[in-house]
Amino acid sequence: MTHHITNPNVQKLKAYGSGSYLASDVTVLLDIVAKDAVADVPVSQKEALIQSGQRHYSDMLTLEQAPTAMHEQLYTQALEQGAERTAADIANLAYTLHHLFQKSRNKNTVSNERPLVLVSLVRAGLPVGVLLQRALADVNSSSALPSVHYGISIIRDRGLDPVALQMILNAHPDSPIVFVDGWTGKGAIYQELAHSLEKFSDPSHANFPNIFHQGADVIPLLTLADPAGVAWLAASIDDWLIPSGLLNSTVSGLISRSLYTEPALGYTAACFMIT
Secondary structure, X not given: OOXXXXXXXXXXXXXXXXXXXXXXXXXXXXXXXXXXXXXXXXXXXXXXHHHOOOOOHHHOEOOOOOOXXXXXXXXXXXXXXXXXXXXXXXXXXXXXXXHHHOOOOXXXXXXXXXXXXXXXXXXOHHHHHHHHHHHHHOOOOOOOOOEEEEEEEEXXXXXXXXXXXXXXXXXXXXXXXXXXXXXXXXXXXXXXHHHHOXXXXXXOOXXXXXXXXXXXXXXXXXXXXXXXOOOOEEEEOOOOOOXXXXXXXXXXXXXXXXXXXXXXXXXXXXXXXXX
């Protein structure tokens, strides 16, 4: 059964789940399709179709299997090497967000009624966004800050899911939004995000303050690693092995890569997750 995101109705936010994460960790704004309804395209065939231009990568899925013993071993090694750094980076990012948006600042003050909105880019942004959400939710820390966390799809050449973003804007009309990803790579997703947000960049747009709260030319993208040097806020510019980059759906809420559907009957295109 599929549920199309076709109407940016605030009440619909409650209908979406959190994958394998806690409900307090994130709300993932992806429609659901049963895996049996999706063709499992082998990697070699998928790559050939993409390279030849016959299909877009978001039109196909290679269904992911449970991690092998080798995958688990590599993840364990990466975690041993990078767990402390990951924790320190998340703590530093949360601390920075706290001081940027705390009550003592008038311009972008957040509150329980006006929480900071973390919008993670599915999938690599989800683990980072969840850790940030937990750090900001710790009322006993020096980084405590009212926040909510969503996950939405972004697809190269097709952009950010506009309906999911509008649902968030409708639900939090007075809140600043920060987009979250794991790393920037060559900056392709940053460019896709910037292009998708162009329509909000006019200062007269009603949602300009939600997105361009750091300035008219600043895309509020936060990452753990920013080797491309394009993020607004990053823990470092180092290209290092972030542990969550090794297990795909396993550490991304058991969510597949996003699928894209063509708009039908004038509706906005929907993205899907596999259950």
